[in-house]
Amino acid sequence: MTPTLKKPSDLFTQDLAGTHKRSETESITPGSDTLASYDSNGYVILRGLLSAEVLKAADTALRDLLGPTGRNNFEGFSTQRAYALLAKTRALDPLIAHPQILGLLKARLHAQPLLSACLGINIGPGETPQMPHADDGFYPDMRPDARHGLSVIWAFDPFTRDNGATRTWPGSHLWRSGREPEDTDVWRPAVMEPGDALVFHGGLWHAGGENATQQGRLALTAQYCAPWLRTQENMSLAVPPQIVRTLKAPLPSLLGYQIHPPFMGHVNGMHPNRLLD
Numbered sequence: 479m480t481p482t483l484k485k486p487s488d489l490f491t492q493d494l495a496g497t498h499k500r501s502e503t504e505s506i507t508p509g510s511d512t513l514a515s516y517d518s519n520g521y522v523i524l525r526g527l528l529s530a531e532v533l534k535a536a537d538t539a540l541r542d543l544l545g546p547t548g549r550n551n552f553e554g555f556s557t558q559r560a561y562a563l564l565a566k567t568r569a570l571d572p573l574i575a576h577p578q579i580l581g582l583l584k585a586r587l588h589a590q591p592l593l594s595a596c597l598g599i600n601i602g603p604g605e606t607p608q609m610p611h612a613d614d615g616f617y618p619d620m621r622p623d624a625r626h627g628l629s630v631i632w633a634f635d636p637f638t639r640d641n642g643a644t645r646t647w648p649g650s651h652l653w654r655s656g657r658e659p660e661d662t663d664v665w666r667p668a669v670m671e672p673g674d675a676l677v678f679h680g681g682l683w684h685a686g687g688e689n690a691t692q693q694g695r696l697a698l699t700a701q702y703c704a705p706w707l708r709t710q711e712n713m714s715l716a717v718p719p720q721i722v723r724t725l726k727a728p729l730p731s732l733l734g735y736q737i738h739p740p741f742m743g744h745v746n747g748m749h750p751n752r753l754l755d
Contacts, residue, residue, distance in 0.1 A: 503728035505580035513585060520651035521668070521678035524578055528632075528673040532572050537634045537672070539569035540598045540698060547602070554686065556605040560598035562716040563698075564729065570596075573632050573675075574700050575728055582677055587625055587704055593732040594627060594703040595710040600696045601642035605689040610647070610659045613701055614680035616710075619655045627680030627703040633670040634696040642689035643667035644676060644697075651681035659683050705738035723754050730754065 508516075515522040528536070543560040553559065563570055573579075574596060583591045614626040637643035645665040659665070667687060668676045678684065680703070689695055703709060713733045722730050730736075735750045737743050743750060 520682035535569040539567040556602040558600040591702040595701040608686035631676040632698040637670040642687040642695040647683040650683035651679040
């Protein structure tokens with residue numbers, strides 16, 4: 479039964495769906511130290527989140543899906559990528575919907591998120607440093623208060639200063655609009671072991687590092703955004719409904735099978751989950 483609306487603000491606070499109600503997903507509330515690091519530095523590294531079995535399955539699946547090297551120096555002429563991953567394997571599902579990641583999303587986006595992008599990135603030997611950027615850079619700038627998105631980089635290989643560990647500019651999510659990293663700004667490499675995750679604010683300046691070794695550096699990047707924003711990957715086309723039907727919660731919601739109050743995301747005036755019934 480749908481609720482009776484008594485005032486205009488009820489449109490944005492009440493669940494108007496009759497058949498498919500909003501439900502809480504399993505998440506782990508982040509500790510105060512985790513939130514403090516995220517808020518002040520713009521990022522936090524979560525250690526040892528994956529079991530050996532989950533990590534091995536994810537690593538094998540992602541390596542098999544890697545495509546050709548990049549088309550420009552931002553993508554990286556020695557860097558391989560893989561896209562539309564949820565349409566191709568189930569081995570990465572536990573990472574994309576990891577309870578600790580969902581807990582941080584809930585704490586800092588304050589809305590049911592969407593999966594904006596999900597790709598594998600393998601920085602090969604000889605790759606040059608990537609151009610610094612912020613993942614929220616293509617949204618209207620509302621620094622330093624914007625809560626557009628949150629990104630996660632999962633390490634499948636050890637991340638070191640020498641092999642292309644992600645470079646972060648601590649506190650750069652709080653910079654004024656228009657400021658970019660300068661030579662005098664100090665960056666830090668996100669040194670990690672396989673199974674660790676770098677979680678960072680969408681406004682944090684970061685970049686893939688130079689790989690001066692003879693081995694690749696594989697990672698999974700999952701980027702999430704607020705539900706009123708357009709996603710980077712067109713997930714409605716990248717992951718067709720016949721595959722979404724096979725996914726466990728909360729993955730369909732992350733792919734857009736949800737309603738952001740009051741009506742955002744409807745299909746023919748109804749909840750998108752009707753397409754999966």
